[in-house]
Amino acid sequence: MALPDALTEAQIYHRCPLDKLDFETTESLEDLALPFGQDRALRALEFGASMKAQGFNLFVLGPSGAGKHELVRRVLASHAAEKPVPSDWCHVFNFQQSDKPGAIELPPGEGRLFKADMSELANELKTTIPATFESEEYQARIQELQEEVTRRQQQGLSEIQEEANANNIAMLTTPAGFTFAPMRNGEVIEPEEYKTFSDEEKELVESKVEDLQKKLQQAIQQVPRLRKEVRERVHALNEEMVQLTLGGPMGELREKWAHVPAVVAHLDAVREDVVEHAEAFQDTENGAPAGLLNRYRVNLLVDNAETRGAPVIYEDLPNHQHLAGQIEHRAHQGNLYTDFTLIRAGALHRANGGYLILDARRVLSQPMAWESLKRILFSGEIRIESLERLYGLATTVSQQPEPIPLSVKVVLLGDRMLYYLLSHYDPDFLDLFKVEADFEDDMERDEASYLLYARMIATMARSAGVRTLDREAVARLIEHASRLASDQNKLTAHDRVLKDLLTESDHWAGVANSPQVCASHVQQAIDERDYRASRVRERSLEHIRRGVVMIATQGEQVGQVNGLSVLQLGATRFGQPTRITATARPGKGQVVDIEREAKLGGPIHSKAVMILSRFLANRYAPMNELSLSASLAFEQSYGGVEGDSASVAETCVLLSAIAGVPLKQSVAVTGSMNQHGEVQAVGGVNEKIEGFFNVCRQDGGVNSQGALLPASNVEHLMLNESVREAVQDGRFSIYPVTHIDQAIELLTGLEPGQPDADGVFPEGSFNRRVADRLAAFAEVGKSKDKDTGQDNGNGGHNGQS
């Protein structure tokens, strides 16, 4: 197998060709209305924003800092501008059921007018109605009424008295009532004298007295009815007077609001209520009670007078109350009171008819907010329920405002994991959020994209208010965007990182008193960021330099190789070499992964070791038993190992241990391997190579060291300048390998050798050495089995321990 050539500088870094950037500074570049490379997300957004059917709410998913928020706002704003302004909504008192305030929909901007009209009406009532009651007309009519009633009361009694007198019977008052007695010449007859009357006369008198008593009883029992009648007639009079007083203002209002039937109906209800409570307005000293007048006022819940197009609302604290609205209470002398004027709108009210943008994570972290949002979206109406009621903690009488019909497009922003978790665990989720707008992490880097990316940078620079960038600075930024994407053919779409870098470059340009941001400032910003995050990396390098962590970058050694690993700390990643060692002795075909045994290895790592042990068995002992007891360890690794990127290194070091052939310590190895020995791509190659390079540099300078990496990883290389210089000078070599044999040859300098038709490797080749050594192990194993079999017959397990 032919050995690969070391990579050239051009292969390990994709420069941005300056001729593609046809401008001097970013000042001459036009703004980019929409980011490029996000076609999928944009189409989804456009679709979601214009789709009318229920349930087509959006979930915009992408990593945080991808600029989702701004983009969503921009897209929605352009859509909203073309849509009509939604209605105003207000709550009014419900005169039938006082705890269920009514909701009235009004054309946009008219809510304010209605509110003003009603409070003016309330003020007018306060003065005009008492004036009516004070009028002479009213007073005279009330007096007439009372006089009439008095007359009727008296009349009943005097009629009885007259009748009694006419029949010679006296009607006398007693302390508690009345009584009748026969009379003569105006005087009550002595009972003794009465006894002398004839029976007919007595009968006549007594029946008359009885008759009069009955009449009197009837007359007295009529009194409550009479009084009630008076009350009713006074009430009717009050109503009449109030009707007359209200006629004018009410008529005007009814005419003005004739186009809104709900308002007209409310006005009629108000009039009836005023009439019903006419007596309450009679108090001329204090005026009508404020509580009574407040009922005629309007609680303007949603005021769209200033709204242009459909509203686009972002609620940054999406808790239950802020979403669905709430009913506040007023404390008065230690008691809490509420009425319809204390109903407060939520974000859903304000966004009704438009768009509501929410952060998914925040919604989910607020108690009941997610459930409430779903409930409201399902029902298509906003019903204000307090949290304590939802939980059943409070059962006090409160307001239950009439639900308001809802037509809103909810746009949730969140990371991908949240989207997939919600789709998996929440059965309602996909019913309500049918449109996913998935943001790309990175975009294509091709001929066409250079200028677009430059314009995007220019747009970003302008919106961030930083200096203009010259061409070189933009080129450097584009190159760094590739490095951030870890791909020569991609550019990162991560808004936040780029923006931070821009503002930091601007800062350094400012420090240097430069009118523009130049490439050096961008580089300085990159270096400074790198330096700020370098504490742990420097510490790790120091350990290696002082020999605390043992890493050799020169010489050769059997059963020892430099693997490469990546550490992620916060937002930064860095690579460092790790010594991997192996031992080999006769045994039962076992490769012990010490990391796994010590429970420091992850499942992917274990899988990789199993793959390599099957590769060994298949290649070197296809027909016979593999007598091997080998072990693999990551030296001085205490934090656990995961991933399969060390499997090429592990294979090499294991083979070295078996064959006793030393490996070059100056070459670090990364790459994963399949069961056929083919090398596969891994992640973090830039950090790994730079990590090893840094170790070499501090350990006596870089001199003919290098690294092996999977050939399929070459297009991910965007290495830093010092590595590039060393590569250019031939002091550091990076080899792309496709097969384990290439790695073996590069590390040992020995021809690996291909097996002939019988499966025998050529004499003197590396593989032959391995095969021979394994055969020797097998011999040892057999003789040992024989010995133990003769001794005690159960030695078969020894090799397993």
Place this chain on the structure above:
Amino acid sequence: MADTTVSHKTPEPAPAEARRILVLLDGSRRSLAALEAAADIARAQQAEVLGIFVEEVSLLRSAGYGFAREVGRSSGVARPMDVDALEVRMQATAEKLRRALERTLAPWGVAQALRLCRGEVVEQVLGLVQPDDLLVLGGAGWSGISSFRLGSTARSLLRQAPGDVLLWPESRSLPPGRVVVLLNHDQGANHRAVRVGVELARRGQRALTVLVRSDAADDREFLEELAAMLEAGGISARVRRLPKAGAAAMARAVREEGAAQLVISRQCSLFEQQGAESLLCQLNLPVTITP
């Protein structure tokens, strides 16, 4: 309507009177309120108070009939009546009144007595009252079912008593306001009414209004006479002329003046009108009727 203000020159001391105050008592709440009012006047004038309690003969007689029933004033329920029970009730009432008199007046050293009589109320009272005496009657309304009890009695006494009659409403204390005297320009007995009004105003330190009912244009002479009278009384008063309108208009005029007390002559033409008395009641003011 012409308003004239007559101011006094030299105030004249109130004449020391040695008249009696007679209070007609029947044990009702209203009559006890009248007793309080009488006590106030008595304390101010150091006059003797004589409570009168009349055991009505006709009532006793009517109780003697086997078929007699008492029909409740507000419930209308009929209960049998009985002479013995009535007698007991009357004795208890008399005792209660005696104690009330003592409690109200003895601490101030005002002479007081309760006169028990048996007979007809009007007859008995008229037999006791002298022209110089003040007769105090309790009972806000003279009409209406709640005050029917005093109705005919009060009416007869108002018309027949030889001296002043004070009709006291149910309320115990006097509201703030003016003393209003209501006169007819063409009647002779105005002097007494004006004098009583002046005295009430002075005693209560209240403003005085004289309302003159007059239709004729020839009242100049009368107004001059009135001015002279007020001057003699040494008090300034507002004088208003009113047309001889109905009782209702009169009541309104009195109310408009902010009246707290009303003085009216028995000969006032107002009493010729139907319902005048009931209107006076509705004012719910203490009314003094002068001969």
